[in-house]
Amino acid sequence: MYLNFLSMKTKFLNLLLVCCFCLVLANEEFCPQNCECKRSVAQKGPADFLKLKCGDTEKITELDEIGLSNIASEIIQFNLSNNLLTLFEPKIQLIALQKLDLSRNQLKYLSKDQFSELPNLRRLDISQNLISQIDIFSFSNLKKLERLKLNLNQISFLLEGTFDPLISLKQLEIANNPLICDCGSLWLLDWSQKTSVKLVSNPKCGSPQSLKGLPLRKLKLSRDKDCTNAHKYGGASIVVLKPFDKQIVFEGIPSNYNVKHLL
Numbered sequence: 001m002y003l004n005f006l007s008m009k010t011k012f013l014n015l016l017l018v019c020c021f022c023l024v025l026a027n028e029e030f031c032p033q034n035c036e037c038k039r040s041v042a043q044k045g046p047a048d049f050l051k052l053k054c055g056d057t058e059k060i061t062e063l064d065e066i067g068l069s070n071i072a073s074e075i076i077q078f079n080l081s082n083n084l085l086t087l088f089e090p091k092i093q094l095i096a097l098q099k100l101d102l103s104r105n106q107l108k109y110l111s112k113d114q115f116s117e118l119p120n121l122r123r124l125d126i127s128q129n130l131i132s133q134i135d136i137f138s139f140s141n142l143k144k145l146e147r148l149k150l151n152l153n154q155i156s157f158l159l160e161g162t163f164d165p166l167i168s169l170k171q172l173e174i175a176n177n178p179l180i181c182d183c184g185s186l187w188l189l190d191w192s193q194k195t196s197v198k199l200v201s202n203p204k205c206g207s208p209q210s211l212k213g214l215p216l217r218k219l220k221l222s223r224d225k226d227c228t229n230a231h232k233y234g235g236a237s238i239v240v241l242k243p244f245d246k247q248i249v250f251e252g253i254p255s256n257y258n259v260k261h262l263l
């Protein structure tokens, strides 16, 4: 009987050891393949938070390659810089995420509600991609975003109101984009003044040729005088041309645009 009890005790201890071992293993395995994980203790509350950086050994082409389901609620920083992502559309909510680095990928456009699963994001870096189109509802839901980097992309045109949902925004970086400086982009200056959002790195005009290189903030088009036919939200726009600029190909500009010779 006593021997039996002893053997049971050993069995129990063994089981306990195995369990501990499993726990240690499970803890080590929280990090998805091809990612680097760092735990950090939260400033508030008992939970640990996770900093995640993926794509070091092999470049990531789709977000689905990363097993996020077990750690989604703990990720506070997510670094996906220097990968081959053409889309970023998380299917699960990343509730703790504050800092997302998507720089140096292959994103071509930002679509409606693209970041809706990231309600606590504070910094978003999408610089050095191939973005030429941004849906007017791309940034809806990013109410806590403070810094947005869109520099070094292919953005020529932004719809008025694109940044309106970003009620906490302090800094916007859109330098090094081929911005068309016409009445359609005037709103950007008005908006940044009205909201005190800082346009950092002195964004410049990419076209028309006569204004190329001119800092956006020096653009002296007057909404009343020069842009009277321009309407809000993708309506007609006036492209400012010097009289000798007769042969300009308007790539991607709809034919309903009015071209008015002003200078």
Ligand SMILES: *[C@@H]1O[C@H](CO)[C@@H](O)[C@H](O)[C@H]1NC(C)=O
Pocket: 053, 079, 080, 081, 082, 099, 101
């Ligand atoms: C992300 O990783 C890259 C190196 O791959 C680094 O240069 C960059 O600073 C990191 N981003 C953040 C926000 O820490």
